[in-house]
Amino acid sequence: MKESAAQRRWRSYGPPIILILGLLVLWEVLVTWQAVPPWILPAPSQIIQAMWQNADLLLPHVLQTMKQVLLGLGLAIVTGVALAAILDLSSWLRRALYPLLVASQTIPILALAPLLIIWFGFGLTPKVFIVTLFCFFPIAINTADGLTAADPELLALLHAMGATRRQIWRKVRLPASLPYFFSGLRIAATYSVVGAIIGEWVGASQGLGIFMLRSANAFKTDQVFAAIVISSLLSLILFGLVFIAERALLPWYYTSQRESQWV
């Protein structure tokens, strides 16, 4: 029996929706029933109310955070792809740089943030850099792997057909790496909002991170949760946008993956 598109969609999206709704109801019931004070743990309904009531106040913070996220992610794409291309250029550079890149990920970025503030001041720049630090690595590594992922027989065919190295790079290796680039970008997109919030914690006057800190200091726990929910939504929206862009730019990849459950 063949499933309809709606049935298939329900089969993949149904379980998480049911689980999330169930947990929210459980949370609401437990908090109300046990009479937990709202400054310790507000109920979901109170969080939504806080979001609604503070919408005007929240908007500039959200916009500030998004600005950092988008600039940082953009810069991460540029540096990530450039690094991948450099890694691909020579095996010497690859051997020299790869361990360095991995090591860079063992540095706690939270510890770097104050340094960046010292170097670049309290403006937009250090926050954008922090987002970039969070995001460039998955892009660089995935793209670098993607550039070596092309079918060797395909490379041989192009060579036999008289293609130059440059043509092989442009016509085979680059397009073959795009799905890898996008899976790196999806990971990066989910990190980016967290990166921006951490950047703001070190010193900022506006942004979701600052809103969270101020609300926590005032024991407005419902507002802290409101900011958390919004930052999660922002991450999800970014993830979704990358997914849509990927679909639009790599239609061939999705025709060949037609059997996958997400289609």
Next chain:
Amino acid sequence: MSNAHLAVNQISKTFYDNGQAIPALAEINFSAGAGEFITLIGPSGCGKSTLFNIIVGLMEPDTGEICLNGQVLRQRTGMFGYMPQRDLLLPWRSVLNNVILGPELAGEDLKAARQEAASLLPLFGLEGFGEAYPATLSGGMRQRAALLRTFLTHREVMLFDEPFGALDALTRRDLQAWLLDIWRQFNKTILFITHDVEEALFLSDRVLVMSPRPGRIALDLIVDLPRPRRPNILVEPHFIELKAQLLSTLGA
């Protein structure tokens, strides 16, 4: 050998694997006249693909040389039409953009190449599929697209390495008859590898039987069956005689 299109002279090749010598080809000699259809047949591992790799320039032989129209070829990549066993279509390109790869690599006018390709789609059974991605095609159609890509390189000599090996018997028979039509229309010199004795006889002017590794030419059989050939030729007495001769050489 003066007006032979392709001459393979004294080609030998030995591979080294962990210091162990694997002699793959031992002094292969043959020539293919202009417009000839020649099939190479031989046991698995006898060096057929290696010979093709050498001819198209992916590998250098230890000894010997490849001549085209009497000239020794040093730089051979880009000089031949070549089709490996797998279709190797670029999954991110439509059929039309796949088949113009040859002219594209040669820096020719893309618009003219697309026009020519589009006009050949019906002949290659791909009418209406120019914009389709390879993943949406059947195995036989993908193979025909790869054949069209090879023909559109406009090389005089084309090498096909088991192009129908992965297809089911029916599709295979269809494609064999069809390939003969195409070959006649385009008037190309073809070298063809197969494991299938009937396929070799049905298609070729000559069948070269290779010995087990290290490969040599054990038999150069002229297939003096009339053309055009139709599938019922498979049951004619002379076809069966030739088949027996091939099988006995292969079995020896």
